[in-house]
Amino acid sequence: MRAVWVLAGILAWSEWLNRRWSRTLVTPGRDGGSEAVVVLGYRNRGPTANAVNRWRVRAGLRSLTGDDTRVIFSGGTTGDGPAEAQVMADYARSVLGYDGRVLLEDRSRTTWENVTNVIPLLEDVDRVKIASQPAHALKARAYLRRRRPDLAAKLAPADDYRAGEWLLVKPLLALYGLWTLRRLKPAERAPWHRLRSARVP
Template identity: 70%
Template sequence: MRWGTGLMIAGVAALAWGEWLNRRWSRALVGDGEGTREVVVVLGFRNPQATANLVNRWRVRAGLCSIDPGRVHDTRVIFTGGATGEAATEARVMADYAKSALGFAGNVLLEEESATTWENITNVIPLLEDADRIKIVSQPAHALKARAYLRRQRPDLAGRLVRVDDYRLGEWTIAKPLLALYGLWTLRGLTPDERKVSR
């Protein structure tokens, strides 16, 4: 009985830790943002098949949910990611899913050359120059890494970063401890200042 209780407590603690850490990452390196010109950047995930995989479908939905309802007509959505294998680029696969499956008819741009997160940011920078509000969408740890990269490459643009809809309490709960562990590994190169939660 004690073992069962201990395992249950450990399981609940792991789930709570995963929720807390993902929520924290979602709120790091973002501000309030001013102005009306909004750009939502959706980062691609390895997608060797012709249709969007589970992760890319989630990222597209999170990206579209991140569009401010009052700024729909002023918002550009940039899908970024190159080809993995013989299939279409990650960017094109996500854009196709947004249009065909979700009925999105807004302003879409594609960045189809990137192979890494650093390249994602480097290649979309010219498309962000006139934005008042910049939103980068992925799983919370990956999005934080991308925001840190934008801060390193263009601190002036990083000041325009705002929060996105990439964290919801209870969504992916079972997977969040694993996502948190993986996130800690992928974020090991960030400085403490780059992990700071925005007020």
């Protein structure tokens, strides 16, 4: 019985942590206007989308909420095959039947490069969403705030967290997330209102 409670506690902790990450550095309720959903690629060495990229594409497409939307697939080549951006776009179109506006950023090899290289594609939109595993998406949002606070102020939540999804893998995602976010300073994860209040003498 104790093992059951321990497992339940671990699963609850990982759900809470992933949910928290998915809601950090975003402004809920940002509706209307134009929208860009950035889908970040993950280590795709072959010509077809791997399991992680297939999930990220689905999360990105279900994050679309407006009429004036674009999906930006971001990721360069990590092997001998096509760029991750192209692989994800092909999966979105041929398998999921997405026929909306798609833009490709196919040069990036790191999260920092993902963010840097998609910036020109975000200048004219009212709302920005970044779709990936919650910790990775948070890292990208923090990088965007470093580079372009004005664009980061447009960040809205993506639909990349759902309770029970990836349930048994979430503890591993939580541990990996803690590791990948370790270099972010606490202020870089602080919501906008906290930063503003901290500046008030």
